[in-house]
Amino acid sequence: MGTQKAQVSDKNTNPALSTPQVKDIMTTEVFTLVESDTFEMADSLMKWRRIRHVPVVNEGGALVGLITHRDFLKVAISRLAEIELKELKKAYRSIKASDIMNSGVLVVSPEMPLSEAAEILNENKFGCLPVVDEEKLVGIITEADFVRTFYEWQVKFQ
Numbered sequence: 001m002g003t004q005k006a007q008v009s010d011k012n013t014n015p016a017l018s019t020p021q022v023k024d025i026m027t028t029e030v031f032t033l034v035e036s037d038t039f040e041m042a043d044s045l046m047k048w049r050r051i052r053h054v055p056v057v058n059e060g061g062a063l064v065g066l067i068t069h070r071d072f073l074k075v076a077i078s079r080l081a082e083i084e085l086k087e088l089k090k091a092y093r094s095i096k097a098s099d100i101m102n103s104g105v106l107v108v109s110p111e112m113p114l115s116e117a118a119e120i121l122n123e124n125k126f127g128c129l130p131v132v133d134e135e136k137l138v139g140i141i142t143e144a145d146f147v148r149t150f151y152e153w154q155v156k157f158q
Contacts, residue, residue, distance in 0.1 A: 003063055003107045003132065006120055022117050023110035025149045026131050026139035032057045035064060039075065039095035042067055053128040055137055056101045063130050063137045065101030075100045107132040110139065117141055 031045055032055045042054060052069035075095065083091055107130045108117055117129060121143065131139035 003103075003105050003130070005132070006106055006108045006112065006116070006129075020114040021110065022108055022112045022114060022129075022131055022141050023139070025114065025145045026110065026141040027145060028139045030055060030137060030140050032137065033067065033097045034058065035096060035098035035101070037097045038093050039072075039097075039100065040089070040092035042072060042097060042100070043092060046072065053140060053142060055130050055140060056097050057137055061136045063105065063107060063132055063135075065098070065103045066105045066128075066130060067097060067101045068127060071100050071102060105130060108141070109133060114146075118146060121146075 031049050031051060033042060033045065035056055035058070037056075045054060046052065046069065054067045055063055056065040056067060058064050106120065106124070106126070108120070110131055110133055120126065120129060121141075128140050128142040130137055131141055
């Protein structure tokens with residue numbers, strides 16, 4: 001499949017201790033691309049939805065890669081720096097998602113404790129982690145999800 005699943009530890013095996021999990025704050029309305037979608041489509045989607053991470057899925061909905069804003073910029077700079085505007089638009093339509101996506105993406109399960117997901121994001125300096133259940137993309141958890149959740153928690157308890 002090309003993804004690596006981060007393991008859920010058994011630190012809190014007592015069900016009475018309700019440890020927040022990835023599924024509690026992940027984004028479930030995930031905008032995705034397929035491998036044959038174009039660079040132009042990725043550009044439009046990222047601008048339209050104001051997002052920095054786009055999972056790439058196959059026809060069955062399984063995650064096959066991830067395009068980040070950083071990947072997008074890297075391709076734009078390296079491949080398109082010397083191209084005139086007319087040719088640039090043509091190039092945007094010819095570069096496929098599969099050409100710029102990262103495969104071998106680290107994924108997490110919806111049941112992973114939030115503390116472990118935060119640790120993975122922090123230690124690896126990732127901006128997001130795709131959330132996969134039974135090999136299907138079910139969500140994405142981003143730095144913004146943690147910030148939003150912290151803000152909502154602060155507002156609730158003030």
